[in-house]
Structures are given as C-alpha cells and as structure tokens.
C-alpha cells in the first residue's frame with residue numbers, strides 16, 4: 001500500500017472512532033437548558049419527547065467498543081501499513097509454492113499464523129502420518145498397494161481427495177464429461193500405481209488435434225462412423241468404410257487397432273468408454289474441433305506424502321474387488337519393487 005492510501009485509511013478509521021466518541025459526549029450534554037426528564041417541547045400524535053439521558057449500560061457499552069477498537073488497532077495490523085505491536089500476519093501473500101511456504105516457516109519463526117499452524121499440525125499429526133506411508137523407522141515409502149489396504153490411510157486420503165480432486169473428478173471419483181472416471185479400467189495414462197502417481201505429481205495435458213479443416217464435414221462424419229464402429233456401435237457401413245481409409249492419421253496416436261496409447265494419453269476408442277461423450281454428435285465434435293483436457297500438477301501444492309496417499313487411494317478405487325491380504329494379482333512384482 002502506498003503512503004497516501006496508508007494515511008487515508010488511518011485517518012478515516014481514527015476519525016470515525018473519534019466521531020463516535022464525540023457523539024456520545026454530545027448526547028450526554030444538556031444543550032437546551034432543559035433538565036433531565038423534562039418535556040423537550042415536541043409532540044407527535046400525542047406522544048411527547050422527554051429529555052431522558054441515555055441508559056448508563058448502553059453508554060458504557062459504547063465506550064467499551066471504542067476502547068476495544070483502539071486496543072485492537074494498536075496490537076494488530078489494520079491502520080494502513082502499521083504492523084501492530086504483535087507483528088501478526090495471517091500468511092505470506094506472495095507464497096505460491098510449498099517450498100516457499102516451508103522457507104517462511106523457518107524464516108519468520110511463528111509470526112505468520114498460517115505457517116505456524118502448518119508447523120503445529122506437522123508436529124501433532126506428522127508421526128501418525130509417517131507411519132501410514134513410510135516403512136517403520138526409515139525414509140522408504142511403503143508400497144502403494146500396502147498403503148491402499150490401510151483403512152486409516154484411506155480415510156485421510158479420501159479427505160484429501162474431497163478437498164483437492166472432487167471438484168473435477170466428482171466426490172465418488174467417477175468423473176464427468178471431460179474429467180475421467182478414476183474407478184474404471186479405462187486409463188488414459190495407465191493405471192499402475194506408478195503411472196497414477198506420475199499423473200498426480202506432474203499433471204497431464206491431452207492434445208487431440210481437430211480435423212475439420214483437413215477433412216471437412218463429410219470426412220469428419222466418416223471418421224466418426226468408423227470410430228463408433230470400433231466399439232461395436234451400429235453405423236452406416238459405407239461411411240465407416242470411408243472413415244477407415246482416413247484412420248491412418250489417427251493411428252499415430254490411437255494405434256492401428258484404435259486401442260489408444262498411454263504415452264500420449266490417447267484413449268482406447270474400442271471400449272465404448274467416452275471421456276467427452278459417446279453420442280454421435282459428441283464424437284463428431286471431438287474429431288472436428290479437437291480436445292485439450294488439462295490435469296493440473298500437484299507436486300508444488302501437496303507434499304510427497306499426500307501424493308503417496310492419493311495415489312494409493314485412486315489405485316484402490318480402480319480395483320474391482322477387495323485387494324488380497326499380501327499381494328494384489330494385478331500388480332506385477334517389478335512394479336512393486338520400484339515403488
């Protein structure tokens with residue numbers, strides 16, 4: 001805040017308080033030479049106004065609020081750039097990243113309330129938290145499928161999911177148009193624990209180009225017919241046959257068989273699971289105009305432990321049955337070892 005606004009705010013705030021004080025003093029004064037309780041000489045519809053003093057309890061309360069305001073303004077920031085005697089700060093408004101927030105924590109030594117509360121929460125919950133994701137007494141993460149079997153860890157992970165992910169993927173993780181369902185077997189980027197963790201940590205950006213300018217309305221229609229036929233939908237055979245000849249360009253990302261490619265996040269077009277809608281119109285729109293969905297990266301927002309919990313949670317959500325006690329059949333040994 002520059003000096004002008006700082007002084008302006010200070011002046012207006014203090015002048016208002018002084019105005020209130022002046023008002024009380026003025027109301028206490030007998031300005032008309034009329035004694036307490038006497039008629040003021042006004043009469044409205046038979047109701048007379050008497051010169052009664054303000055009730056004492058009310059006056060004291062009024063003084064109390066003014067005193068409170070002055071004390072508050074002395075101790076806490078509020079008057080322009082004045083920092084207050086406690087030097088209190090809610091948070092560092094310039095902080096955007098987890099690492100910067102941790103620096104503030106050390107640097108400001110508890111003055112910044114947000115940093116202080118984070119620090120206190122780490123002290124209080126850190127240990128329980130560690131037990132959920134690390135091998136006891138070490139800095140090695142537990143395998144994700146093991147974390148996924150711990151009900152306490154999953155309870156925390158569910159809360160993290162509701163806070164950070166549900167607005168896009170839904171509170172049940174089943175997604176919505178443009179935001180993938182995380183509970184099924186149709187993965188854009190792979191459903192192994194490590195791929196899921198990678199997605200969450202670094203984010204993803206799908207890029208499906210649009211083809212309207214290259215192939216025109218007709219070409220798009222044919223391609224949509226062929227695409228829909230891949231998942232066994234009834235289509236115009238003639239259109240589909242024409243679409244098939246054009247599908248070579250699509251094969252670069254979706255594969256010759258249309259089964260997709262996790263390296264590009266190109267979806268499987270044969271499973272009748274549709275990220276952007278499976279109606280003929282929606283598929284034609286996708287092919288004509290393209291789609292660019294963005295999954296944000298979380299590594300600068302959530303710490304690694306939270307990402308570990310969320311990865312386990314999402315992986316578990318996609319498992320059809322309860323995971324067997326020691327080893328899930330769907331995770332191969334080398335994957336486990338790398339986690």
Ligand code: HEC
Pocket residue numbers: 161164165166167168169178179180182186187188189190196199200204205206207265293294295296298310311314
């Ligand atoms: C702003 C919306 C948004 C938020 C918030 C969000 N996501 Fe996503 N997420 C997406 C989109 C969009 C995609 C699909 C990206 C694409 O199509 O390339 C995606 C993809 C994913 C995938 C990959 C799915 C696949 O099929 O491979 C996973 C896993 C995932 N998100 C987990 C999470 C988790 C966990 C969180 C919370 C920490 C989260 N997302 C928060 C929008 C979001």
Ligand code: HEC
Pocket residue numbers: 188205206207208209211223224227246247249250251252253254264265266267269273274275276277283286287291292293294
């Ligand atoms: C450069 C790679 C690339 C090429 C080439 C490509 N696609 Fe895609 N396609 C993608 C990606 C990536 C997505 C997912 C987009 C997203 O998540 O934002 C996608 C999504 C789609 C979808 C939506 C699927 C769903 O579940 O809603 C359809 C349909 C599709 N592509 C059809 C085609 C057709 C037909 C062609 C050829 C004309 C084609 N694509 C060419 C990468 C490609």
